[in-house]
Amino acid sequence: MGTLPERKDIPPWVKAPEDLKDPEVLQVQTQLLEAMFGPAGSRIPYIEQVSKVMLELKVLESSELTEIVVYGSYLYKLRAKWMLQSMAEWHRQRQERGMLKLEDAMKALELGPWMK
Numbered sequence: 001m002g003t004l005p006e007r008k009d010i011p012p013w014v015k016a017p018e019d020l021k022d023p024e025v026l027q028v029q030t031q032l033l034e035a036m037f038g039p040a041g042s043r044i045p046y047i048e049q050v051s052k053v054m055l056e057l058k059v060l061e062s063s064e065l066t067e068i069v070v071y072g073s074y075l076y077k078l079r080a081k082w083m084l085q086s087m088a089e090w091h092r093q094r095q096e097r098g099m100l101k102l103e104d105a106m107k108a109l110e111l112g113p114w115m116k
Contacts, residue, residue: 013052014072023056024070024081028088030059033066035091036084051080 010016028036037043041057048055053072060067068084070077 011048011054013049014054019054019072024077026068026070026081026085026088027060027065028068028084029092030064030066032088032091032095033057035095036087047080051083052076053080055080 010020014020033041037047037057044055044057051072053070053076056069056071058067058069070080070084072080
């Protein structure tokens with residue numbers, strides 16, 4: 001994992017090459033990416049600037065999971081990884097609660113056989 005990232009625009013707060021070695025990697029459900037990073041990843045630059053890291057997203061072959069690769073100094077990338085894991089879990093739980101509410105609403109309607 002000590003290879004340089006594919007990205008060409010390394011932010012000024014990331015020191016090449018030492019901050020590009022040994023990135024932190026986490027996997028999240030691809031369906032959560034828009035909730036976490038906004039449409040088309042529009043919030044990624046802001047998250048990078050505030051966290052003082054560089055992020056790279058790599059969709060895995062299964063396409064159900066996306067790898068988030070975090071580059072930066074040791075403490076910043078650990079903090080960013082923890083924050084991203086927390087965000088992903090929060091959005092996953094929120095989505096799950098929404099599905100449970102939808103199921104409850106459908107049961108409450110008690111659709112007759114003619115509506116199914």
